[in-house]
Amino acid sequence: MEKAKISVIQLFSMMFLFELGSALVVSLAIDAKKDAWLAILLGMCGGIVLFFIYFFLFRQYPNLPLTGYARQIFGKYIGWIIGLLYVVYFLYIAARDLRDFGELLLSSTMPKTPLSTLNILMILAICYVLYLGIEVLGRTAEVFIVVLIFFGFTGNLLVYFSGSVDLHNLQPFLENGWKPILTTAFPLTTFFPFGEMIVFTMLLPYLNRSELAKKVGLSALISSGLILSYTTSLDIAVLGVEEVERSTFPLLETIGKVNLLEFIQRLDALVVFTMLITMFFKISIFFYVAVIGMVDLFKVKNHQQIVLPAGIILIFLSMVIASDFSEHIEEGLNVIQYSLHMPFMVIIPSLMLLVAIIRNRFKNKAN
Numbered sequence: 001m002e003k004a005k006i007s008v009i010q011l012f013s014m015m016f017l018f019e020l021g022s023a024l025v026v027s028l029a030i031d032a033k034k035d036a037w038l039a040i041l042l043g044m045c046g047g048i049v050l051f052f053i054y055f056f057l058f059r060q061y062p063n064l065p066l067t068g069y070a071r072q073i074f075g076k077y078i079g080w081i082i083g084l085l086y087v088v089y090f091l092y093i094a095a096r097d098l099r100d101f102g103e104l105l106l107s108s109t110m111p112k113t114p115l116s117t118l119n120i121l122m123i124l125a126i127c128y129v130l131y132l133g134i135e136v137l138g139r140t141a142e143v144f145i146v147v148l149i150f151f152g153f154t155g156n157l158l159v160y161f162s163g164s165v166d167l168h169n170l171q172p173f174l175e176n177g178w179k180p181i182l183t184t185a186f187p188l189t190t191f192f193p194f195g196e197m198i199v200f201t202m203l204l205p206y207l208n209r210s211e212l213a214k215k216v217g218l219s220a221l222i223s224s225g226l227i228l229s230y231t232t233s234l235d236i237a238v239l240g241v242e243e244v245e246r247s248t249f250p251l252l253e254t255i256g257k258v259n260l261l262e263f264i265q266r267l268d269a270l271v272v273f274t275m276l277i278t279m280f281f282k283i284s285i286f287f288y289v290a291v292i293g294m295v296d297l298f299k300v301k302n303h304q305q306i307v308l309p310a311g312i313i314l315i316f317l318s319m320v321i322a323s324d325f326s327e328h329i330e331e332g333l334n335v336i337q338y339s340l341h342m343p344f345m346v347i348i349p350s351l352m353l354l355v356a357i358i359r360n361r362f363k364n365k366a367n
Helices: 008-024 030-060 066-074 076-108 115-132 134-161 179-191 194-201 210-239 241-246 250-256 268-298 304-320 325-334 336-366
Strands: none
Touching: 008 076, 008 134, 008 194, 008 210, 008 268, 030 066, 030 179, 030 194, 030 210, 030 241, 030 336, 066 076, 066 268, 066 336, 076 115, 076 268, 076 304, 076 325, 076 336, 115 134, 115 268, 115 304, 134 210, 134 250, 134 268, 179 194, 179 336, 194 210, 194 268, 194 336, 210 241, 210 250, 241 250, 250 268, 268 304, 325 336
């Protein structure tokens, strides 16, 4: 691991920006129709349960990342294989997020730009920051969370002033009953984006005040969950549920409705800048934990040696994971939920926690 420390505010900023990620601009939980906002809140509750599993593992091994305590729990060889699987998983999800970023820019502002060019430029910027270390990424997050709040506040004011909001679009409550809400919240919204907090099992050892890890994680989860729920309800109130269902990036269309005095309009750039900020940190964090996982498993001297080679792999992977954007979305909704997220977010961490608790109890009895 890199010899560095990050502050409570820096960790909160990274968690908050990470959780928003692409979830802020896509039609999150829209399978629950007008009650999508409620499905997000329930998914957040599921995410909090998962975070407690990750936090208790951290409490058992406060100085080790996930790849480190996997070897402590399952033994040298099985633990090493599990750690390697997590590295591949983090790298794959980083590639999916990179593809999301490129596709959004293509569809919104740069339709004639090659996807590979956008992905390469993003990865070069990320590699530069990560080469400098986690402390630089944390300080960058501190700055950009303020910028993001300003963009969000400004965009919301303009949407309300434009008179586009119709709260009747959110009614009636529970129109289709609880079933679509519960099936959307569990597991879809629980896993994306809230279950992705599994990534911070690799970063919590960097926190300079480890006793505050639980408060930081919960506050980031709850605040980001409330904002995602609110944003989805705003999209539905402005566009109507049918248009949100059809739209790939409904927030872009919501802000596109702003037209004040035939002068203030075409504010798509606000959403694009917001997405640039959140996606930069989401990709960076997934990419960084994959890199430090490699450093831990393969005993590399420092992470700087493999940042650029890993970045090249990430660019290639982002281009080949799907032939087009519709296939990419289909994989995300129907394939990786159970084949990847379920084992890596729920099953393996739960097993690790169970084994760690049993082993520690036997040790205490022996002592």
